[in-house]
Amino acid sequence: MKRTGVFICHCGINIAGTVDVKKAAKELAKHKGVVHSEEYVYMCSDPGQNLIIDAIKEKKLDNVVIACCSPTLHETTFRNAAKSAGINTFQCEIANIREQCSWVHKDMNKATDKAIKITKSAVERVRRNESLEPISVPVTRRALVIGGGIAGIQSALDLANSGFEVVLVERSPSIGGHMIQLSETFPTLDCSQCILTPKMVEVSKHPKIKLMTYSEVQEVSGYVGNFKVKILKKPTYVDPDKCTLCDECSKVCPVLVSNEFDLGLTGRRAIYIPFPQAIPATYTLDIKGCPGLLPIACGKCADVCEPEAIDYDMKPEIVEEEVGAIIVTTGYDLYDKENMAEYGYGKYADVLDGLQFERLCSASGPTMGKILRPSDHKEPKEVVFIQCVGSRDPELHCAYCSKICCMYTAKHAMLYKHHVHDGQAYIFYIDIRSGGKGYEEFVQRAVEEDGVLYLRGKVSKIFEDKGKIKVWGVDTLSGKDIEIDADMVVLATAMRPSKGAEELAKKLKIAMDKDGFLSEAHPKLRPVESVTSGMFLAGAAQAPKDIPEAVAQASGAAAKAIAILSQDRLYHAPTVAKVNLNLCTGCGMCVEVCPYEALSLKDGKVEVNEVLCEGCGTCSATCLRAAIQVKNLTPLQVHEMISISLGG
Amino acid sequence: MAEEFEPKIVAFLCKWCSSAGSDLAGVSRMEYPPNVVPIQVMCSGSVSPLYVLSAFNKGADGVLVSGCHPGDCHYIKGNFYARRRIALVKRLLDFIGLEPQRFQMSWVSAAEGTKYTQIIKDFVQELKPLGPQTKLRRDL
Numbered sequence: 001m002k003r004t005g006v007f008i009c010h011c012g013i014n015i016a017g018t019v020d021v022k023k024a025a026k027e028l029a030k031h032k033g034v035v036h037s038e039e040y041v042y043m044c045s046d047p048g049q050n051l052i053i054d055a056i057k058e059k060k061l062d063n064v065v066i067a068c069c070s071p072t073l074h075e076t077t078f079r080n081a082a083k084s085a086g087i088n089t090f091q092c093e094i095a096n097i098r099e100q101c102s103w104v105h106k107d108m109n110k111a112t113d114k115a116i117k118i119t120k121s122a123v124e125r126v127r128r129n130e131s132l133e134p135i136s137v138p139v140t141r142r143a144l145v146i147g148g149g150i151a152g153i154q155s156a157l158d159l160a161n162s163g164f165e166v167v168l169v170e171r172s173p174s175i176g177g178h179m180i181q182l183s184e185t186f187p188t189l190d191c192s193q194c195i196l197t198p199k200m201v202e203v204s205k206h207p208k209i210k211l212m213t214y215s216e217v218q219e220v221s222g223y224v225g226n227f228k229v230k231i232l233k234k235p236t237y238v239d240p241d242k243c244t245l246c247d248e249c250s251k252v253c254p255v256l257v258s259n260e261f262d263l264g265l266t267g268r269r270a271i272y273i274p275f276p277q278a279i280p281a282t283y284t285l286d287i288k289g290c291p292g293l294l295p296i297a298c299g300k301c302a303d304v305c306e307p308e309a310i311d312y313d314m315k316p317e318i319v320e321e322e323v324g325a326i327i328v329t330t331g332y333d334l335y336d337k338e339n340m341a342e343y344g345y346g347k348y349a350d351v352l353d354g355l356q357f358e359r360l361c362s363a364s365g366p367t368m369g370k371i372l373r374p375s376d377h378k379e380p381k382e383v384v385f386i387q388c389v390g391s392r393d394p395e396l397h398c399a400y401c402s403k404i405c406c407m408y409t410a411k412h413a414m415l416y417k418h419h420v421h422d423g424q425a426y427i428f429y430i431d432i433r434s435g436g437k438g439y440e441e442f443v444q445r446a447v448e449e450d451g452v453l454y455l456r457g458k459v460s461k462i463f464e465d466k467g468k469i470k471v472w473g474v475d476t477l478s479g480k481d482i483e484i485d486a487d488m489v490v491l492a493t494a495m496r497p498s499k500g501a502e503e504l505a506k507k508l509k510i511a512m513d514k515d516g517f518l519s520e521a522h523p524k525l526r527p528v529e530s531v532t533s534g535m536f537l538a539g540a541a542q543a544p545k546d547i548p549e550a551v552a553q554a555s556g557a558a559a560k561a562i563a564i565l566s567q568d569r570l571y572h573a574p575t576v577a578k579v580n581l582n583l584c585t586g587c588g589m590c591v592e593v594c595p596y597e598a599l600s601l602k603d604g605k606v607e608v609n610e611v612l613c614e615g616c617g618t619c620s621a622t623c624l625r626a627a628i629q630v631k632n633l634t635p636l637q638v639h640e641m642i643s644i645s646l647g648g
Numbered sequence: 649m650a651e652e653f654e655p656k657i658v659a660f661l662c663k664w665c666s667s668a669g670s671d672l673a674g675v676s677r678m679e680y681p682p683n684v685v686p687i688q689v690m691c692s693g694s695v696s697p698l699y700v701l702s703a704f705n706k707g708a709d710g711v712l713v714s715g716c717h718p719g720d721c722h723y724i725k726g727n728f729y730a731r732r733r734i735a736l737v738k739r740l741l742d743f744i745g746l747e748p749q750r751f752q753m754s755w756v757s758a759a760e761g762t763k764y765t766q767i768i769k770d771f772v773q774e775l776k777p778l779g780p781q782t783k784l785r786r787d788l
Contacts, residue, residue: 070671071688099674100667100686104765110682117685509724531664531722593693595724616723617694621733633690639702645658645685646706 002127005036005061006119007052009043009068011098016041018102020112024067027116033127035059044074049081056085063091063126067119069098088131090575090632095122117645124640129632134571137611139225140324141565144169146217146504149177150547151329151539151554153199158558159327160208164565167321168203169231170213171500174278175200177331181261183361183369185547186411187442193277193364200279213280216500218318220508223596223612224534225324225570235314237293238271240282242309245273249283249301249310257289263356265374266366271301271310275364285310325534325561328508328518329554330501332540335390335494339397343389343491344462349375350469351462351489354408361415371419373488380423380487383416384471385409386459387429390494398494400515403544405492406433410446412490417450425452426484428459428473436546455482462489495544510535518542528557536560575632576613577620579606583627590619590628599628655709655775657684657768660699662692662727665716665757672761680768683775684712691715692753693726697737700751704741704784710750710775712767717755727755746783749774 006028010016021039029037036059042048043066052064064087066078071094082092097115105111141164145156148170156168168175179185180200182192203209212231219230253269261274270289273282291297293312302310334353337346344351350373352360363369373380387405390397406429413425432454434440446452459473468485475482497516505512510530511519518537521529528536536557539550564570577590577598586604598612599619606628617630626635661667667688673680689695692715703711713734715727734753741751752771756764 070674072668072671096671096686096688099671101674101682103674103677104680105682106679107682114682114685121685121687511720511722593729595721595726614723616691616726617689618691618723618726618729621694621696622729630690630694633694635696635698638687638689638699641687642658642699642703642708643706645687646656646703646708 001033002062003035003060004033004123004127005052005055005059005064006034006038006123007043007055007064007066008037008039008097008119009048009066010039010041011069012041015068015098015102018105018108018111019097019115020108023112024116024119028119028123031120031123034123036061043068044077049077052078052081053085056082056087061087063087063093063129065093065095065119065122065126067095067097067115067122070096070100090129090132091126093122093126093129095119117647121641121644124644125633125637128634128637128640132574132631135574135576135610136569136571137225139565139567139570140227140322141165142167142321142323143561143565144227144229144321144323144326145329146326147177147329147331147539147541148175148213149329149331149539149550150179150196151331151541151550152177152327153203154551154554155327155329155538155558155561156203156209157199157206158555159561160206162558162562163208164562165208165210167210167212167231167323169215169217170211171216172274173214173236173284174274174280175203175211175213176275176279178355179547180275180277181355181362182358183363183365184411184415186407187436187438189411189414191363193362197277200277204279211280212319214284215319217504217507220326223572225564227323227326227534229321229323229326231319231321233317233319235316236282237285237287237310237312237314238283239309239311240280242307243282244307244309245281245283246306248304248306252300252304254298254300255289255291257286262359262366263353265356265359283309325536325564326508327536327538327554327557327561328504328510328530328541329537329539330498330504330541332495332544333498335397335496340389340491340493342462343386343459343489344464344469345491345493348462348464348469348489349373350380350487351491353491353493354405354412357412357490361412361419369419371416378487379420381420382424382484382486383413383426383488383490384459384469384484384486385413385425385427385490385492387427387492389491392430398496398515400544401433402492402495403433404495404546407436407439407442407546409490409492410434410443410452413452414446414450417452425450426486427452427454429454429456430458436548457482495540497541501541508532508535528553528560534564572611573615574610575615575630576610577608577615577617577628577630579608580627580629581605583625585625585627587624589622589624593618593622653776653779655683655772655778656707657710657712657771657775658703658708659684659686659712659714659768660689660692660695661686662715662722663688663690664722665720666692666714666754666764668758669756669760669764672758673765674761676761678761678765680765681772683772684768691721691723691726692730693721693723693728695730695733697733697740700737701784704746704750704781705786707781707785707787709778709781710752710771712752712754712771714754714756714764714767717757720757744783746781747778749778750781
């Protein structure tokens, strides 16, 4: 019989306060196969670990069970301790008697009984564990970054500057994301384009970055260190190498559609360049607006194109790339206009969202930096800004805080005052959230230097009245009803995950939270990793955040990716499925259910690809003969654990 | 008065969501009855019908299988298989004549400590009036 050691941690009083650890240790000592059982105040401390190491050596233990906190915390600590004492890491199992026992119960007798059962079931399990070594796989030393906003750009540059090749995929014709649409940035009032374009240029010139714009990730397979990615390259119908940016094509294009870069404040032609500093610097023919790719229907742009850059026969192309790590930076969209009808958003031309106002303020915007009403091109003298539009509204809209709106609204009001000196800016707010370096001072500056009037309260109604937009609201500080005849209203609408992010998350097999933002692996300790190893998150795809946070997270994600890419080989958990060839009849039911395509039939029997297998055990629950089992959590082990859990 | 019947429950919790959710209940110092002994499995999809029957066979008064929310499975689709399989097992147990309340499946994410706590509380309350499970017990 194997010799088992049991070590019960007090965790101060976290466990010992509810579980009688002395009694538990005594009970465990009586269990068959247990030759050593002791308790100690902090097993995870150095002396605690030494107790384990010494006992393994002195009592020639074959395996150990540590009854302590959740295995998510100290499993690695104790397995390494076991290893240093000369036994295999898989000869150490954790019994979680803190999170799943002492912390959730008050009755000491019952909690002790339960702790004993949990520990005994771990003993039964560990006795039947196989000694395993991690499976090693080679690493493809390249990365994929999905999304070419500021976060994606930063991640790509960090990776490329560390010497790794990067494929940067962006679905729109140019990189730059939302940041390139902004006029100035808080709290410094730096020109957004001026600070972003150098990075965009660096991306386009970097020898290690393969930029794929107007492209979308179609399919991802493989595993950490070795992903295979299929990328759809949509046809732009313009050869970027030949295009000289002469703009003759868009001059003759008869089609006018809404310009998404200016959020519908202007129009653009079907053949267009999104903005002058676009990277890659080339035109794109948007077939959605184009009367047809039949030159017979129109073909004007090709007629005037001197360098013959326009090619109507360009076809969609699937490009396959192999990468070792993936960073997802799909960014955000603003909350849909349709949802905010109560504020006249989408109904009145002079009710704008934050991004539209950015374009109005921008020197490269539709009004060349003059703030004018879209309806009549007059300078607005009274502007009402409304915060928390769709945010912090769990009943009707989004429950979360969009985080950046307090700051950008203060900035908007300030910029407005800098453009229209005799104008008045009002801001309706619930709270001002100005946590961040220099942020509170920035809000104060808006109030003190620019005379922005903050009104704490919500707006009840917005309607048009004699050329003005009447805003009814309440100032909850003075208790007074407020009525403002505004010339323009700017809504700080909620940030939503970018459209299409959900579909992409499914392709990548990464989780999303209830709001559709991508889930990090741990909210505090693993904020840039997804739950799928080898895939990382950055920017507003993960949660609403501002530029400095997105940049910091992007660099963090790049560093995490580099930690993988800089390895020669990666190690994969060896607790994978194993086939008993004597029992396998080759029915193939397990092959069907495997989520990782790790199983295949070979010569009438199932074969496991150990590198692809994640050890989920779905195959084993499907097999009628228990011919396929996951190592170290076999049906026999589970049955023994059930027996013990029910009292032996 | 005779001591109140305390049902014995075996809970199969998937490692990534429900076991983590149960951990969160602990971290948040929520309280629930100690009638449940958790067995951590990799995925709810790995819970074979035999595990459930084995638990009842060995004297469980109730069995819970808990996994990630449908669509959120750490292993992509294991919980979909679990859902189908559990539905079948439920029908089988019903056919045998076991009270349907004795076997439950739930979806508890890593963030749902409160939900896990409530599920255990409710489960224990539902089992108490039923008394001990004798239908499938081996030793009777």
